[in-house]
Amino acid sequence: MTRAARRLGARGAALAALGVSLGAARAGAQPSAAIRLNQLGFPTTGAKAAVVADSAATRFAVLDARGDTVLAGALSPPERWAPSEEVVRRAEFGALRRPGRYVLAVPDVGVSTPFVVSDTPYHELARGAVKAFYFFRASTPIEARWAGPWARPAGHPDDRVLVHPSAASDARPAGTTIAAPGGWYDAGDYNKYVVNSAISTYTLLLAVEQFPAHAARLDTDVPESGDALPDALDEALWNLRWMRRMQDPADGGVYHKLTTAEFDRFEMPDADRAPRYVVQKSTAAALDFAAVAAHASLVVRAWPRELPGLADSLTREALAAWRWARQHPDSVYDQRRLNERHAPAINTGAYGDTQLADERRWAAAELYLATRADSFLVAAEPHAAPAADVPSWGSVRTLGLYSLVDHRATLPAGFDTTALVRRLASLADSLVARARQSPYGVPMTTRDFVWGSNAVAANQAMALVQAWRATGDTAALGTARAVLDYLLGRNATGYSFVTGFGARTPMHPHHRPSEADTVVAPVPGMLVGGPNPGQQDRCAGYPTRVPARSYVDATCAYAANEIAINWNAPLAYLAVALDALASRR
Known part of the structure; x- marks a missing residue:
């Protein structure tokens, strides 16, 4: 057996123990919207956490760029957050201190967007x-x-x-x-x-x-x-x-x-x-x-x-x-x-x-x-x-x-x-x-x-x-x-x-130069207003009036974007x- 095959076998065994399929965790897999974390990354020391929604899982794993499991742990018991009306669990992985590029994997959910651990993540x-x-x-x-x-x-x-x-x-x-x-x-x-x-x-x-x-x-x-x-x-x-x-x-x-x-x-x-x-x-x-x-x-x-x-x-x-x-x-x-x-x-x-x-x-x-x-x-x-x-x-x-x-x-x-x-x-x-x-x-x-x-x-x-x-x-x-x-x-x-920073960022902020120029991406580095159940703009597309989820990435949404x-x-x-x-x- 080659070293690569042994590594794949070890990875598969670790993921199987968590109930995570190799297909869901494979590099390049579509990230799951149910795993929410800092899409840029974390400093080498200090707390690191993700929030997982819509999951009955009890365990998580952190995978490196090669797909190897570098850390595994238990998800917290389910908790309800009133502003979003969600029941979610937390994954705490502060023990991960080695610089590198990672994803977080959760059974029945999939993988997160990639993130880095480094001394200069910000x-x-x-x-x-x-x-x-x-x-x-x-x-x-x-x-x-x-x-x-x-x-x-x-x-x-x-x-x-x-x-x-x-x-x-x-x-x-x-x-x-x-x-x-x-x-x-x-x-x-x-x-x-x-x-x-x-x-x-x-x-x-x-x-x-x-x-x-x-x-x-x-x-x-x-x-x-x-x-x-x-x-x-x-x-x-x-x-x-x-x-x-x-x-x-x-x-x-x-x-x-x-x-x-x-x-x-x-x-x-x-x-x-x-x-x-x-x-x-x-x-x-x-x-x-x-x-x-x-x-x-x-x-x-x-x-x-x-x-x-x-x-x-x-x-x-x-x-x-x-x-x-x-x-x-x-x-x-x-x-x-x-x-x-x-x-x-x-x-x-x-x-x-x-x-x-x-x-x-x-x-x-x-x-x-x-x-x-x-x-x-x-x-x-x-x-x-x-x-x-x-x-x-x-x-x-x-x-x-x-x-x-x-x-x-x-x-x-x-x-x-x-x-x-x-x-x-x-x-x-x-x-x-x-x-x-x-x-x-x-x-x-x-x-x-x-x-x-x-x-x-x-x-x-x-x-x-x-x-x-x-x-x-x-x-x-x-x-x-x-x-x-x-x-x-x-x-x-x-x-x-923040426009331009992260895997899923606003593309249509209410910002005249970004809308009127010929560049697809908006001006980078801008913080949009964020969730607002008031929806004073009456823009179509808001998914809900639940406070923490009342957001739409649309130019007409000046009350949120x-x-x-x-x-x-x-x-x-x-x-x-x-x-x-x-x-x-």
Whole structure:
């Protein structure tokens, strides 16, 4: 008997003991949708798990690229997950530490998509998630040298943007033109929004600040690659420059958004010639700008030669926006009322927010760190604020907590920093407890399946990483890794929700350039919104309204399949953080 025959015989015996047919496990066999796991892979050390649905099996095996069984184990008892209304079992294979390419095999089900075990399983994802922001850039050509087949001409120069009547002032009457080029297209459309830009820019800045050595090495192959700044910082600064242009230098107020009157057609950016407007100065925009500009001033001080004077300029602009917000505490963006008073009517994304205490706390926390003026620390109310929650564009108070905890060593003598850490740890403890009740190992509950549910998950993971950094809680870090597994395929849909990363990924995101270009594959590195039982788009093809399975890969499904900068930013942070930690081993 040849060595190959003996190997095949050993493989067959092992699989027969599990009841798995050789045909089902053969290399190249169609993967089973019932086996859900991270379709990219796992670090050599740490937990590794898959979820198996629709199976009565009790055992599993892991096979290497030759088809040899390298590990076998017992599936967990069946458990029901309420958000997906499924009964599933878990396969735990953390003992698998040898680098290589594998599949997981289950009797009566078949084999999983292939996955790798390596010391750098998240590296390409980190590059791709950060580089996605290059593809979001406005007012500049996206060149083939860096974009490959997704190259496109420059769109929306935004050098002659009209002041909408809602934004008119003595210095800038309605119809005046201003220049506000640059920035990122916000989502599947071509408009730019300050409120959503703020949390997105802050999140990228935090990745650079908290993982500086790794960020410095992360080459995303963009025009700025090779300069003295980390590519992720170059990207954040690209958007921050646009945000600074949205501030009126006459009074410090900040326009809420730069937009067309209606959403654009599905065409390439350079084909869209509709008039664009800056619309209403809002309290939320001013406070969010003050917060992110103040935080950026801290980050850029590490590069005084490359960015001379920028930190001081950002601090001055943040203070001006803060003063404007104090003078206009109730300038809430209400698009319906705006359209009753002014023409043309504006019917693009509103990002309206009537509760502004969280923006004030965030801005005050960041301005304290930038200026060391005690009055800002009092205004931030770090000990009196409501309990920490998972951040979103409309709830940002916990971002100020992140920054204060990160810089707690510099807070005034006698300040109760332990209480700050405890607030963050309490949030993490609640997320870990919820994950332990889930067979998918994630904190997501039924109420989290909303528009942008994947961003909810990614921001939960980001909060867990903050808690781990502050406390060393390995359970928090492990749960953050489990969330990345969820986003990359260990979920009830069986999709990896990041375009271009995984065996089964979205091909039809609600993203105008991806739909309007001639490339079959969408722009890579984008996180789609994810399951949403609201189905507000009324797109055909949703398989169900069951929360965790209410997803369809269709361009019309903007409630589940749109992309957005505030969804990609926490994905980029999480991928950079976990890539940095894996590469330290």
